[in-house]
Amino acid sequence: MKVKFSTILASEDETIVYLPGCPLYCKNCNTPQLVKEGTFEERGVEELFFILRESKTRRIYFKGGEPLMQGNALLELFKLLKREGFFIKIETSGFYGEELRYVTPYVDWVALDVKTSLNVIDFGKAGGLHGDIFLSGLFKSIAFLENFKGVKEVRTTIIKGLNDSEEIIDEISKYVRFCDYYFLQEYNPENNLIPGCEGVSVERMNELGLEACKNVKNVFLRLKNGEELKVEIKRSV
Ligand code: SF4
Structure with missing residues (x-):
């Protein structure tokens, strides 16, 4: 079995493997x-495992x-990595x-x-493409993640006209109220697939973050420069 990949980025903290393809x-x-x-x-599962085993870090994303x-193919790769004690993080659209469901016994962070x-x-x-089929997969992923024992991160990239309202953020954050971290991500117009989307200001993201705080315990803004800011409700004394 083979794994197709685009890049492996290794640092002292984490090795990132970029996997191509998306429906x-x-x-x-x-x-x-x-x-x-x-x-x-494209490399065989074992071959890629041997490459990753040489990483300076035990964390692979x-x-x-x-x-x-x-x-x-990932399931086979994760089994090998887990046996060597790697911490495995994976991102997914759901x-x-x-x-x-079947890879998570070997995964530490979703x-x-x-x-x-x-x-x-x-x-x-x-x-x-496939918005309706997408949704049925996502419901399964959310239901499954609720009982996942590892770290549960959820994120929403804020796009003007698509999801930048209190009602939508309230709805999403209610569905994922079990998560450990909820990130509202700043939209980065560079390098996008379909031009024409627009993000919102950081101030507006913070307002939406405050809405999410009603349902989720740890809400953060993730800015396009990589900074992460915790959103906190200021309580009057
Ligand atoms: S943003 Fe959408 S199209 Fe792009 S990789 Fe994620 S799921 Fe696929």
Whole structure:
């Protein structure tokens, strides 16, 4: 079995493996190079395992694209990595609920994207192709994640006109109130798949974050410069 990948970025803290391929075509996708057809490296599961085993760190983060599009091969890779004591983090759009279920015994941290209100119309707008099928996968992923024993991260990238309202953030954060961290991410217009999306100000993101704080314990803003800011309700004394 082979794994297709685009890049392996190694640092002292974490090794990131970028996996290409995604059945969706989201408005706010900022990894078009992984979503569009392209030429990528391909290695057998064991071969890739031997490469990753040489990492300076024991933490490996699998990013996409949609990593779980290669769910079967990842399952084999994760088993090998886990046996060597690696900490495994994976991000996913939630499209592949079943695959998420079978890889998670070997995963320590799941970062799930929830793009907007969980209804077919809004998800159709956010998720490009297959919005309705996307939603059924996402419901499975959310239901499954609720009982996941590792770290549960959920994130929403805030896009003007798509999800920048208190009602939508309230709805999403109620669905994922079990998560350990909820990140509202700043939209980065550079390098996006479909031009024309717009983000909102950091002040507005903070207002939306305060709404999420009503349902989720740890809410953060993740800015496009990489900074992460905790959102906190100021209580009067
Ligand atoms: S943002 Fe959408 S299109 Fe881009 S990788 Fe994620 S799920 Fe796929």
